[in-house]
Amino acid sequence: MEPKLKILLAEDESSLGLIIKESLENRDFEVTLCENGESALEAFYKKSFDAIVLDIMMPKIDGFSVATEIRKVDKVIPILFLTSKSQTQDVVTGFKIGCNDYIRKPFSLEELIVRIIALSERKLHIDKKTNFQIGKYHFNPDTQLLSHPKETFSLTNREALLLELLLKNKGEIIARETILNMVWENDDFFSGRSMDVFITRLRKKLNLDPTVQIINSRGRGYKLIG
Structure with missing residues (x-):
C-alpha cells in the first residue's frame, strides 16, 4: 500500500x-x-x-x-x-x-x-532520484550515507536532515531560526547549542575535501559551499 x-x-x-x-x-x-x-x-x-x-x-x-x-x-x-x-x-x-x-x-x-x-x-x-553531489562527496538522503572515495559515513537522522537542508540551499545563508524550526522543531537556547554541535560533526565528516565548507555567517546562520 x-x-x-x-x-x-x-x-x-x-x-x-x-x-x-x-x-x-x-x-x-x-x-x-x-x-x-x-x-x-x-x-x-x-x-x-x-x-x-x-x-x-x-x-x-x-x-x-x-x-x-x-x-x-x-x-x-x-x-x-x-x-x-x-x-x-x-x-x-x-x-x-x-x-x-x-x-x-x-x-x-x-x-x-x-x-x-x-x-x-x-x-x-x-x-x-534526488541524490546530492558536492565536491568529492556523494550524499543519499534515503540511505543517509555520505560517501567520499576514502571513506563512507552513516549519518544520524538529524545529521542527514541538516545536511540535506544545507545541500538544497547550497551557497545561500539559511537563518539559524529556520534550521532550528525545520530540523529541531523549535528554536530555544538548548536546541541552538545542539545545532552548533551537529554543525561541528558535519564539518569533521566533510574535511576530506577542503573545497567543501559549512560557513558560519555570524548572527545570521549557515551556508554550505563547494
Missing part, C-alpha cells in the same frame, strides 16, 4: 477550506488545513508535505509571503496559489516567487484536485 500524499492547505474561508479538505481526503490524501499564513508556516516547519495549496489573501501572513519563506529553504516542493486575485500582475508575482500553478476563484473542484495530483506526483518523481 502506497503512503498517502500529504497536502498543506491554507485557506481562510473556513467553509471552502473544509470542502477542499474533505474532497481531497475522499481521494486518499492526507490534508493539514490552516486558516492563516502564520499557522501554515508553522505546519510547514513541523511536517513534510508533497504539495502546498495557498490562498493569497490571508490573515497574519499573506500567501505570497508564506511562499517566499518556504522557497528560502525548499526549492522543490510544489506550490499552488488558489486565489480571487485575478489581475495579470498577481499571476506574474506568484510565478516570480516560485509557484508551480495558479488557480483563480471560483474554480472547479475537480480541476483543482487533478492539478494537485499532478504536482504531488511530480515531486515524488523528483524525490526518488
Whole structure:
C-alpha cells in the first residue's frame, strides 16, 4: 500500500477550506488545513508535505509571503496559489516567487484536485532520484550515507536532515531560526547549542575535501559551499 500524499492547505474561508479538505481526503490524501499564513508556516516547519495549496489573501501572513519563506529553504516542493486575485500582475508575482500553478476563484473542484495530483506526483518523481553531489562527496538522503572515495559515513537522522537542508540551499545563508524550526522543531537556547554541535560533526565528516565548507555567517546562520 502506497503512503498517502500529504497536502498543506491554507485557506481562510473556513467553509471552502473544509470542502477542499474533505474532497481531497475522499481521494486518499492526507490534508493539514490552516486558516492563516502564520499557522501554515508553522505546519510547514513541523511536517513534510508533497504539495502546498495557498490562498493569497490571508490573515497574519499573506500567501505570497508564506511562499517566499518556504522557497528560502525548499526549492522543490510544489506550490499552488488558489486565489480571487485575478489581475495579470498577481499571476506574474506568484510565478516570480516560485509557484508551480495558479488557480483563480471560483474554480472547479475537480480541476483543482487533478492539478494537485499532478504536482504531488511530480515531486515524488523528483524525490526518488534526488541524490546530492558536492565536491568529492556523494550524499543519499534515503540511505543517509555520505560517501567520499576514502571513506563512507552513516549519518544520524538529524545529521542527514541538516545536511540535506544545507545541500538544497547550497551557497545561500539559511537563518539559524529556520534550521532550528525545520530540523529541531523549535528554536530555544538548548536546541541552538545542539545545532552548533551537529554543525561541528558535519564539518569533521566533510574535511576530506577542503573545497567543501559549512560557513558560519555570524548572527545570521549557515551556508554550505563547494
